[in-house]
Amino acid sequence: MDMNPKFSGYAHPEALVDGDWLQQNLNAPGIRIVESNEDVLLYDTGHIPGAVHIDWRGDLQDNTVRDYVAPERFAEVCSKNGITPDTTVIFYGDKSNWWSSYALWAFRLFGHTKVKILDGGRDKWKAENRPFTREKPSYPRANYPVPPKRFDKEIRAFFDETLAHTQARKPLIDVRSPKEYTGELTHMPEYPQEGVLRGGHVPGARSVPWKIAANEDATFKPADELRKIYTQDLGLKPADNIIAYCRIGERSSHTWFVLTYLLGYSNVRNYDGSWTEWGNRVRSPIAKGEQPG
Amino acid sequence: MGAYPPNLTEIVDFFDALSGDEKRENLIAYADAAPACAPKTGERFDLEDVRKDEECTDTVGVFLRVDPATRAAHFRINLGPHVQTLTKAMTAILCKGLDGATPEQIMGMEQDFVPRIVGGQLIRVRSQTVYYILGRIKGVCKVWLNRERAIANGG
Numbered sequence A: 001m002d003m004n005p006k007f008s009g010y011a012h013p014e015a016l017v018d019g020d021w022l023q024q025n026l027n028a029p030g031i032r033i034v035e036s037n038e039d040v041l042l043y044d045t046g047h048i049p050g051a052v053h054i055d056w057r058g059d060l061q062d063n064t065v066r067d068y069v070a071p072e073r074f075a076e077v078c079s080k081n082g083i084t085p086d087t088t089v090i091f092y093g094d095k096s097n098w099w100s101s102y103a104l105w106a107f108r109l110f111g112h113t114k115v116k117i118l119d120g121g122r123d124k125w126k127a128e129n130r131p132f133t134r135e136k137p138s139y140p141r142a143n144y145p146v147p148p149k150r151f152d153k154e155i156r157a158f159f160d161e162t163l164a165h166t167q168a169r170k171p172l173i174d175v176r177s178p179k180e181y182t183g184e185l186t187h188m189p190e191y192p193q194e195g196v197l198r199g200g201h202v203p204g205a206r207s208v209p210w211k212i213a214a215n216e217d218a219t220f221k222p223a224d225e226l227r228k229i230y231t232q233d234l235g236l237k238p239a240d241n242i243i244a245y246c247r248i249g250e251r252s253s254h255t256w257f258v259l260t261y262l263l264g265y266s267n268v269r270n271y272d273g274s275w276t277e278w279g280n281r282v283r284s285p286i287a288k289g290e291q292p293g
Numbered sequence B: 001m002g003a004y005p006p007n008l009t010e011i012v013d014f015f016d017a018l019s020g021d022e023k024r025e026n027l028i029a030y031a032d033a034a035p036a037c038a039p040k041t042g043e044r045f046d047l048e049d050v051r052k053d054e055e056c057t058d059t060v061g062v063f064l065r066v067d068p069a070t071r072a073a074h075f076r077i078n079l080g081p082h083v084q085t086l087t088k089a090m091t092a093i094l095c096k097g098l099d100g101a102t103p104e105q106i107m108g109m110e111q112d113f114v115p116r117i118v119g120g121q122l123i124r125v126r127s128q129t130v131y132y133i134l135g136r137i138k139g140v141c142k143v144w145l146n147r148e149r150a151i152a153n154g155g
Helices: A005-009 A019-024 A071-080 A095-109 A121-127 A159-167 A178-182 A223-233 A250-262 A274-278 B006-016 B020-037 B085-097 B103-108 B113-118 B125-130 B132-152
Strands: A031-035 A088-092 A115-118 A172-174 A242-245 A268-271 B047-051 B060-066 B073-079
Touching: A005 A223, A019 A121, A031 A095, A088 A095, A088 A121, A095 A115, A095 A121, A095 A250, A115 A121, A159 A172, A159 A242, A159 A268, A159 A274, A223 A250, A242 A250, A242 A274, A250 A268, B006 B020, B006 B085, B006 B113, B020 B073, B020 B085, B020 B113, B047 B132, B060 B132, B073 B085, B073 B132, B085 B113, B085 B125, B085 B132, B103 B132
Parallel strands: A031 A088, A088 A115, A172 A242, A242 A268
Antiparallel strands: B047 B060, B060 B073
C-alpha cells in the first residue's frame, strides 16, 4: 500500500500511519495498537479492533514520586500487552493525540524506538466511520527485558535544566493556550484548575500553542506549514537545544513529536513538570503578558 | 459520610461492592444510558439551565420539575457530544439516584459518594467533571428554592 503522500514531506514519515493503512493492517504481525486517552473510560466505550489500552497515569506514572514508573514496571506493562522490544507500537487517542504522543514519548524514555502515531487519532478514525469494538483483545504474554536505562537526559527536561535554559536564553516553547501564557488563566480553557498558584510563563519562552501544528480533524499539518511555523517564523534551527512545556507535559509531547519526528529536530526535550511545577515552585521566576520577558 | 436519597444510596452500595473492572463495566453501562436522560418531547419543567461553562468541555443542560404536592424533584439532563465518559455516567447515575428526592435533600447532600462509585483509580484532576453535574443539579435546586421563598414572601 502506498504511503500517504502528505507523510513524504516529513523528516521521519515512517513515524506516522493513516487510517487506510491501519485498517488494512489491524492483524499484521509485529505491531501493537495502543490507545491512550485523557478520557479514562473512552477505550471501554469502543476502540480500534485489536487495540490495547495503556493509561498514561495508571500504567506510565509513579505518582508517589511524580515520576515515570520504574523500568521493571514498564517491562511488565509491555509484557502483559504482548509487546517486545521488536514490536512496532502504534499509538492513537483522543484530544488530537495529546496522550498518545505522551505515551509514545514515555516509551522513548525507556528506549523503545519502534513507535508510530495514527495521524488524526481516535477522532479521525471515528469521523471516517472506521470500525470500533468493545471486545478487549488478549495477547500471549511477552518477555520484555527490563530496560537498562531511561533516556531522561536525551528527551526530558527537569526544573533545574529549564532554569538554566531560561538564564542562558536558549529556546523555550510554551505550547499552552495564549491566556495561560499571558497569565490571565491558571487553567486550560474548558478544564478545571489543576492546582497552580501563579499565572504566566517561563521567562524567555515563546508562545507557540500546540494546536498551531494540528488541523481541525486532529491530523498534523503538512511539513511545509510546520516548517513555516517553527523554522521560518520562530527561527528554530534543526540542531537547536529546545525545551517545550505546557501544564503537565501532554500538550508539549505533541509539540515534541512534531519537532522531533515531523521536522527532524535533533535536540528537543519535554519538560513534563511544566507549569504545574514551575508556577508553584518557590523562587522560580515568571513573566507575565504577551512578551517572552 | 453524608445521608443520600434512597435511590442514590442503593446505587452507591452497589458500586461499593464492585471490583475496579466491574466498576468500569457498570460505569460504561450508565454512560450508555445518558442519552435517555435528555428531555422528552412535550415535557415541561419548572427550571431550565443550559450553558457552556469554562470548566466543562461541552454544553450541559439541566432541567428540573418539582411535584408541587410531594416536592419530589425530577431531572432531565442534556449533554453535548464532547463531555467525558465519566460525566455521562454520573449524569445517568444522578438522574436515577436523585429522582424523587426533595430540593432540600439534594442541597444537603455531600459529594463524598462520588469516589465510592467511581473508585480512586479513575478520579484524577482531569476528571474532576464527575463533580460538575452534581454542582449543576445543586445550582438549579438552589434557584428553585430561592424562587419558592420569594413567592412565599410575596415577591
